[in-house]
Amino acid sequence: xxxxxxxxxxxxxxxxxxxxxxxxxxxxxxxxxxxxxxxxxxxxxxxxxxxxxxxxxxxxxxxxxxxxxxxxxxxxxxxxxxxxxxxxxxxxxxxxxxxxxxxxxxxxxxxxxxxxxxxxxxxxxxxxxxxxxxxxxxxxxxxxxxxxxxxxxxxxxxxxxxxxxxxxxxxxxxxxxxxxxxxxxxxxxxxxxxxxxxxxxxxxxxxxxxxxxxxxxxxx
Amino acid sequence: xxxxxxxxxxxxxxxxxxxxxxxxxxxxxxxxxxxxxxxxxxxxxxxxxxxxxxxxxxxxxxxxxxxxxxxxxxxxxxxxxxxxxxxxxxxxxxxxxxxxxxxxxxxxxxxxxxxxxxxxxxxxxxxxxxxxxxxxxxxxxxxxxxxxxxxxxxxxxxxxxxxxxxxxxxxxxxxxxxxxxxxxxxxxxxxxxxxxxxxxxxxxxxxxxxxxxxxxxxxx
Numbered sequence: 021x022x023x024x025x026x027x028x029x030x031x032x033x034x035x036x037x038x039x040x041x042x043x044x045x046x047x048x049x050x051x052x053x054x055x056x057x058x059x060x061x062x063x064x065x066x067x068x069x070x071x072x073x074x075x076x077x078x079x080x081x082x083x084x085x086x087x088x089x090x091x092x093x094x095x096x097x098x099x100x101x102x103x104x105x106x107x108x109x110x111x112x113x114x115x116x117x118x119x120x121x122x123x124x125x126x127x128x129x130x131x132x133x134x135x136x137x138x139x140x141x142x143x144x145x146x147x148x149x150x151x152x153x154x155x156x157x158x159x160x161x162x163x164x165x166x167x168x169x170x171x172x173x174x175x176x177x178x179x180x181x182x183x184x185x186x187x188x189x190x191x192x193x194x195x196x197x198x199x200x201x202x203x204x205x206x207x208x209x210x211x212x213x214x215x216x217x218x219x220x221x222x223x224x225x226x227x228x229x230x231x232x233x234x235x236x237x238x239x240x
Numbered sequence: 241x242x243x244x245x246x247x248x249x250x251x252x253x254x255x256x257x258x259x260x261x262x263x264x265x266x267x268x269x270x271x272x273x274x275x276x277x278x279x280x281x282x283x284x285x286x287x288x289x290x291x292x293x294x295x296x297x298x299x300x301x302x303x304x305x306x307x308x309x310x311x312x313x314x315x316x317x318x319x320x321x322x323x324x325x326x327x328x329x330x331x332x333x334x335x336x337x338x339x340x341x342x343x344x345x346x347x348x349x350x351x352x353x354x355x356x357x358x359x360x361x362x363x364x365x366x367x368x369x370x371x372x373x374x375x376x377x378x379x380x381x382x383x384x385x386x387x388x389x390x391x392x393x394x395x396x397x398x399x400x401x402x403x404x405x406x407x408x409x410x411x412x413x414x415x416x417x418x419x420x421x422x423x424x425x426x427x428x429x430x431x432x433x434x435x436x437x438x439x440x441x442x443x444x445x446x447x448x449x450x451x452x453x454x455x456x457x458x459x460x
Contacts, residue, residue, distance in 0.1 A: 084317065091311060097304065101324055108328055189418050198409050200417045204424045 025090045029227075032086060032103050035079040037156035039110040040220065042072055044152025046117035047213060051145030053124040054206070055138055057131045065121035072114035079107045095230045102223040106159075109216040109223075113152065116213045123206060132202045134195040140184045144210040147177045151217035158221060164228040164236075170221030171233070177214040181207050245310045249447075252306060252323050255299040257376035259330040260440065262292055264372025266337035267433060271365030273344040274426070275358055277351040285341035292334035299327045315450045322443040326379075329436040329443075333372065336433045343426060352422045354415040360404045364430040367397045371437035378441060384448040384456075390441030391453070397434040401427050 046065050053061035083103045086092065092100055123132050133141060151173050158167040184207045187193070188200055225233050266285050273281035303323045306312065312320055343352050353361060371393050378387040404427045407413070408420055445453050 084321070087307075087317060087321075088313060093308060097307060101304070101307075101321070104321055104324060105328060108325060185421070188421055193417050197413050197417060197420045200420050201405070201408055201424045204421045205428065208425065208428065 025086070025092055025096060028082070028086045028090060029096075029099060029103075032079065032082045032100075033159045033162075035075060035082055036103060036106050036110065036220075037159040039072065039075045039079065039107070040113070040152045040156040040159065040217075042068075042075065043110055043113035043117060043213075044149045044156075046072070046114055047120065047145060047148045047152065050117045050120035050124065051141065051148075053121055054132060055142060055145075057124065057128055059125060059128045062121040062124040062128070065117060066125070069114060069118050072111060076107050076111045080104065083107070098230070099227040102227055106220050106223050109219045110155075113213050113216045116209045116216075119209050120206060123202060127202070132199075132206070134199055134203075137184065137187060137203055140180055140187070141206065141210070144177060144180050144184075144207070147173055147180070148210055148213045148217075151177075151214050155217045155220040155224075158224045162224060162228045164225045167221040167225040167228065168233045170218050174214045174218045177211060181211045245306070245312055245316060248302070248306045248310060249316075249319060249323075252299065252302045252320075253379045253382075255295060255302055256323060256326050256330060256440075257379040259292065259295045259299060259327070260333070260372045260376040260379065260437075262288075262295065263330055263333035263337060263433075264369045264376075266292070266334055267340065267365060267368045267372065270337045270340035270344065271361065271368075273341055274352060275362060275365075277344065277348055279345060279348045282341040282344040282348070285337060286345070289334060289338050292331060296327050296331045300324065303327070318450070319447040322447055326440050326443050329439045330375075333433050333436045336429045336436075339429050340426060343422060347422070352419075352426070354419055354423075357404065357407060357423055360400055360407070361426065361430070364397060364400050364404075364427070367393055367400070368430055368433045368437075371397075371434050375437045375440040375444075378444045382444060382448045384445045387441040387445040387448065388453045390438050394434045394438045397431060401431045 046068065049061045050065045052058060053065065083100055086100050086103075087097075090096075126132075151170060154166065154170055154173065157163075158170070184203065188203060193200065222232060225231075225236070229236055266288065269281045270285045272278060273285065303320055306320050306323075307317075310316075346352075371390060374386065374390055374393065377383075378390070404423065408423060413420065442452060445451075445456070449456055
């Protein structure tokens, strides 16, 4: 039988999962805005950012309610505290999608990206959206193996990010410094988005097992 | 008379303050390593980073002890939860100092920075160190007015960061794309370091007043 504590924690994780989905949807639209120089899409991401703040407040209130009403101890207490940390991570994912949208808006009607790096950003966008989606899934399932797998998508993101730098550093780069600065910052936004999704996975792993992935391997 | 809760919270804030001082010291050495292409200093920052992780673990354990032993309610509960969030912020400040040191190491024996931006980074380093120091001070004093003033140093950092971009975007920039990429990322590391210090100030403000700075002004 599920305890009242478990039910409240599940409700909390549902809100956190909704935040992840919102961050993923924002990154999806921001990436299209970036690739297609679509001002309306960029403006939409910027206008909708308040919804993320509202969900973050709701998640924190729910977490305080669990702490205050259930007075969890030991592992349960750590689970609730990790929820506050997840709010911080997902909030940041939303802020990074917002940054991408703002670059697209700033460069409109021009495209921020030179044609030759479009493919990198299309793929980094795809990975970011998948990571946000998978973060939501594991928040709902508390499946610790799936939570640990978020690291693999992040490894793919890191690879892309490294390749992007080799394109930038190539002597044939003829798009100037301004485009290089945009590409550098945009690459960093996607990479950090993925890092935060991985952190969500690590915290869910901890909620589910009481250990971090590397401690779990040590112990098994 | 101070309660056991207040004493434990003060002990917790002392550890958080030590983390801030460590982050500031790391940024101080990383900045010198960057400006002078000093490999030993850069290696020192990288080798010492484990101390930050150790302090972060210690702070989280102390925060769990306060939660478990004192079972604080309402405002007190929010104060302890904010301590976990401060751990996250200061931990990130340490990671950003580490990033700066790694750029210095990667470019050694060359200097990562073209001469003309040295002054910007010397000043951004000074501001970052001041912010880390002031974050420690307010963690110890719980002086909410001093905590709100961290925002002012961050405004100075944002100004510098904006000016740095005008130098990069200038048609006279003749240091190539690779140096522009380094300067872009390094500028971002200092700016984010400052943002996290401001977040510490906001959370201390909240611990001291039960409100965020903007809510406090609304109410007064």
